[in-house]
Amino acid sequence: MGSGETEVRACGICSIIERVKNRTFPDWIAELPRSWLTLGDAQFYRGYCVLLAKRHVTELHAIPRGEAHELLDEVLAVGRTLAELLNPLKLNYECLGNQEPHVHWHIFPRYADDSMRLGPVWLRPEAERRVALEEGARLELITAIRRELVRRLPTARIG
Template sequence: MTLIHERVSLAQQGKNETVICKMKSGWLVLGDVQFLEGYCVLLADPVVESLNSLDSEQRIDFLNDMSIVGDALLAVTDCYLINYEILGNTETALHAHIFPRYKNETEERRKKPVWFYDWQNAPKFNKEKHGELMQKIKSYLEKNIITK
């Protein structure tokens, strides 16, 4: 079982405090670290190995949900760009990283992938600190799409 399986199971039980909302294709959560405020992860539910494990309609739903989260981040934060990444090398379960990018990042960081950030010392998710941002994202999504 992967970390993604565990996180989805906790979300289904209402025990994952990083959950922003349930979307058509899965669970939207705020990232465990917030070196870029608003960093989100879309966790497929049901959990599958990869995007290629889904049928055409499910793929469209997942990719559409992913892009709509980007719209929400553009609307509720000061970011100017969204980076989307679907990897799966470490956690072999479909999930998408959604990174807001900010003009106040150093030029060196802004031009490189987010993986060059110091993840170990990055600000950690904190419900009290990030709750308002989570609510803004959720409200945007509820007003602009149908969430489940």
């Protein structure tokens, strides 16, 4: 067993992907050719999604160019889906990876009634951001995202 495998096992994103594959991650939305889409845990920003690259790689530029372009097409499809469904004032796309060494995007819809809308989402205290949707609303949102995403990206798998 090489050191690369040890690194993967310690990666929080790879752990989530394992749970998604085992169908034990309740906020899974869709499997795309290059990524997994999940609903985020900070639904103060209703529709907040996290898109996880399938490949365990720390930097976006380390992904082969063609594959990176396919991945970016998936980011765009998710963005268009959220814009269409939720009509946000602005979408924020964040590809950070400072805490987990695995390329992923936080995609945050920002709304006009957010008093902190001019700043980054992380300035809002975590306790305020981490709003869980009521179960019915959560399932309704996931279903709506799936429906719109498949329309835009027919290769998306939702079942």
